[in-house]
Amino acid sequence: MLISLIPCQLGALFHIGSDPYLDFTRMADKYGQVYSMWLGSRLVVVLNGAKTIRNALQKRSLIFAGRPSFHTFKILSGHNSGLVFSDYSRRWAIVKKVCSTAIHRYVTTPDLLESKLEEECHRLLNFFKEQRGKPFDPCFILRMALANVILKVIFDTTFHYDHKELREILEISDAFRDSLGPGKAIDFLPWFRFFPSKDLIQLNLLYAKLMCLIKKLFIENRATYNDGKIRNLADSLEKVIEMETKKSLENGTVLEFDESVSLWSLFDMFGAGFDTTAVMLLWSIGYLVKYKHVQYAIQAEIDSVIGNERVTMKNVKQLHFLRATVYELLRITSISTMSVPHSTTADTNIAGYSIPKGTVIFPNLWSASHDPNEWENPEVFNPQRFLDDQGHVVQVDTNPNFIVFSAGRRKCPGSELAVLEMSMFLATLLQSCRFTQEGLESKYQGIELTPIAGLTNKPRTFYINVEVRKEDERSKRCKA
Secondary structure (H helix, E strand, O other), X not given: OOOOEEOOOHHHHHHOOOOHHHHHHHHHHXXXXXXXXXXXXXXXXXXXXXXXXHHHHOOOOXXXXXXXXOHHHHHHOOOOOOOOOOOOXXXXXXXXXXXXXXXXXXXXXXXXXXXXXXXXXXXXXHHHHHOOXXXXXXXXXXXXXHHHHHHHHHHOOOOOOOOHXXXXXXXXXXXXXXXXXXXXXXXXXXXXXXXXXXXXXXXXXXXXXXXXXHHHHXXXXXXXXXXXXXXXXXHHHHHHHHHHHHHHHHOOOOOOOOHHHHHHHHHHHHHHHHHHXXXXXXXXXXXXXXXXXXXXXHHHHHHHHOOOXXXXXXXXXXXXXXXXXXXXXXXHHOXXXXXXXEEOOOOEEEOOEEEOOOOEEEEOHHHHHOOOOOOOOOOOOOHHHHEOOOOOEOOHHHOOOOOOOOOHHHOOOOHHHHHHHHHHHHHHHHHHEEEEOOOOOHHHOOOOOOOEOOOOOXXXXXXXXXXXXXXXXXXXXXXX
């Protein structure tokens, strides 16, 4: 059965992206859950709804595991040397396995991660306390904190918030994200690459700067790596590569692991590791100010379960309502709206439509997280949906409709770390602080939950008043 084609003029094409999840979801109302369009010279198929996306990314994971041959992807993958933007291949599958194993081994070794997370959580908490009583935009400082976390997790490198190099990293990252952006004409009209392009020059320059930083830190870390002793994620990656290389030699096979594998893997981990989590924490604070009863319920749980004790990776797992709130925030914001585009590695079909090999695939993850066929009142912010009858958090791994980190072979390998970071930061901040807009001038009032669309959906600027909770108040609630 042929796919229905929706004509799309060039100007209209690159307008999609100003509000992509709504644009694509509205089109699904008219054209169905699976529809296609010509974007420039490329055929693009958009997948909508949880069931449709599951059928593609999970049940046909190999066929939908490719990446389009976008010019920007070639730059960002080192011509298929990286993890996130590289096309599917046997080598990519091995690198994905190695990276996933390295991250899991690191995250599940508490002594390696806990002290680093706790240190940054309390550094951020002290900064928040200093802002009490005045209008405070938390965006920049959250990004500073999360950049510090990922640098410390990967390389054991930490900066002060006013450090010049850390600020430079964030400036490069901002410009890098804006330069990449959604719907670059050069990706859909490949012949554009032969014309002068400020965006392309900027992208190459920013990529080179970031890679230079990663390489510098990587070389410094490798120089002190000692006999498989794991200190950070870079060490964990080196250790897993050593194990896989040894295993392959014993099996009589050869693995193509050189320095570029580690460099590009760490480049992708850094790029994906701090910006999305920082944006999610910003969304979290906005929602908790808007929905006071949820903030108060989390604080009541913290007071009851942890009291005045220090927040740790162990006791944060006992905060069922907090963890349910984290899952609900991930679902309702769905910040990686369209995921990174996929492509098909073979001819296939979805919902009766034939899809040729090499077709660009846009999975509309926002539509899956807001699918009324799978979620009751999906537009309502309700953490209770992730709690069972006993008040225990439901493991989202068992919920096939929770695909905010994508699904199948391209599922984000850092999802476990992202959820843990969000939980630790929120528990630490909410144990000691209350976020409100009470007492602020009218010009600082209001929180708009309609996002600014882009590679990640960011909240619009908002201000908060940080109130420091008194210890006697927490003690009384704990005893109650």
